[in-house]
Amino acid sequence: MWECLDFFAVLSGSNGGLDMSSAIPNGAKHVLKMGMDYSDKYMIGVYDLKRDVFVPDTVIDDYRLWLRIDYGNFYASKSFFDSKHGRRIIWAWSNETDTSSDDVAKGWAGIHSIPRTIWLDSDGKQLLQWPVEEIESLRRNEINHQGLELNKGDLFEIKGIDTLQADVEIDFELTSIDDAEPFDPSWLLDAPKQCREADASVHGGIGPFGLVILASDNMEEHTDVHFRVYKSQQNYMILMCTDLRRSSLRPGLYTPAYGGFFELDLEKERKVSIRTLIDRSAVESFGGGGRGCIMARVYPVSLVDDDHQPHMYVFNNGSTMVRVPQLRAWSMKRAQVSV
Known part of the structure; x- marks a missing residue:
């Protein structure tokens, strides 16, 4: 089962984000992200707007070999375009791994990850991520x-x-x-x-x-x-x-x-x-x-x-x-x- 889908455009070699509501430049790729098997995986490919078809660059039958956003406790991620700074930001849910009784005692369960800037590597083969620069103001x-x-x-x-x-x-x-x-x-x-x-x-x-x-x-x-x-x-x-x-x-x-x-x-x-x-x-x-x-x-x-x-x-x-x-x-x- 696929859930928590995300679909966005990226440009190889640029750490800036692309606004999906505007014209996408030539040479841009698209990312299809899905939540499955308790992890967030993704594919990089080309989106044909006229045919409304997404074609992955690489087709791998074994989903265990698909690219992952994060290898840990990181799920249901969602991205958005930050128009003020021209970047795409992603964050996710990280659930508790202690007991349900601990959750009741705390009165809450689950947190958001640190917001991350996300972009396509210069080779066009994988996404890169880094904590948003605002985090550094807490140092x-x-x-x-x-x-x-x-x-x-x-x-x-x-x-x-x-x-x-x-x-x-x-x-x-x-x-x-x-x-x-x-x-x-x-x-x-x-x-x-x-x-x-x-x-x-x-x-x-x-x-x-x-x-x-x-x-x-x-x-x-x-x-x-x-x-x-x-x-x-x-x-x-x-x-x-x-x-x-x-x-x-x-x-x-x-x-x-x-x-x-x-x-x-x-x-x-x-x-x-x-x-x-x-x-x-x-x-x-x-x-x-x-x-x-x-x-x-x-x-x-x-x-x-x-x-x-x-x-x-x-x-x-x-x-x-x-x-x-x-x-x-x-x-x-x-x-x-x-x-």
Whole structure:
């Protein structure tokens, strides 16, 4: 069953949006987005206005291989054209993954994701997403680290910010890409399985490297957001994971390992970036400049105690050293809604 459909025009190489009520320029593509199998998938193709027919660029029979907006707890998304700033914005529903009794106790259930600007990559093959720029107005107390070197097993703590409400941007520079393990195309059918079997503690060639967030003092509770680099026949495939399996000591929670793959030309630029927004139970991550996105909901016991600040780390468990030329992080203020 398909539900929560969306249909909009995009222009390759432009991060601006297109107004569907105006004439669509030549060369534009269209995106057909549908909600199915508890995820939002999409196709890119050409819309023939005269025949009222949408023709996908690529037809893939197995829906498990269809493109996804987000690999996490992100559903029923809807986009709109922001005429003031000339951009297309998308946001979605993220449901609770604790118990129904918890929902009753809170008096509410479900949140919206952070609004994202969405556009077509320059190669015309996939959508890119990034938090709307207005989010940056909530930043305060910036910390900055440069020139970090992470060898196998290194763990560097990020201090000086509110780790319960934070915005973190990190560039990971790969010192070598020769140690990338071979990519198995069958992994595309079940990327979360690969995240479970090759988790953040399993040493690899290049990776895992990334973030440990919402971590308790003894690491009994923690959430991993991390990457692994694989070499395919054509290019390099990046596995992006958000692993919630050790995120909370509370019983009855849904704590999966979310994951997905995206492609990068590491021969051209040996860098993998991550931006993660943390808003207490909401963890929203953008990998590779918005090529891979994962929304997650976490409920660590430490969140109950407002006086306790969970720990945050950047780490590398791969054999190849990873440099961090730039790490920036901010505490985030509460948003004030202006009507």
